[in-house]
Amino acid sequence: MKTNHFIYHPAVSAAINSGLPVVALETAVLTHGLPYPANVQLAADMEEVVQTTGALPATIGLLSGEVHVGFTTTEIEQLGDPHIPARKISRRDFGIAQAKKENGGTTVAGTMVVAHQAGIRVFATGGIGGGASKCSL
DSSP states (O other): OETEEEEEHHHHHHHHHHHHEEEEEEEEEIISSSSSHHHHHHHHHHHHHHHHTEEEEEEEETTTTTTSSSHHHHHHHHHHHHTEEEEEEEEEGHHHHTTTTTTEEEEHHHHHHHHHHOOEEEOOOOOTTTTHHHHHH
């Protein structure tokens, strides 16, 4: 289903419309965080953990410039394929990625924007970047 200029996985759309628990998942860890195939495995593991809590995962990212709220296994594999270019999508990057019809993995900020517009109030991340080596404690 396509609304709000997003493509919703049917199960995610139904859960949002029914008020069932949905957890948004970012995809920058899939496109830029880990090497293949660990990236695809982590995405599957994140979805599985969300499901064990009784919520529905809504993995968020771009395929061919279209914002997806909820991915199929095949779409996750496509986004995580190292041979297919993908942009790292923060809130400022949506316009150019959509205009160029690019694939993209959403950062925490990018995921937050889409989740909010989609009516999803909770999201999880594979990690917030930078690493401890860049922090002064």
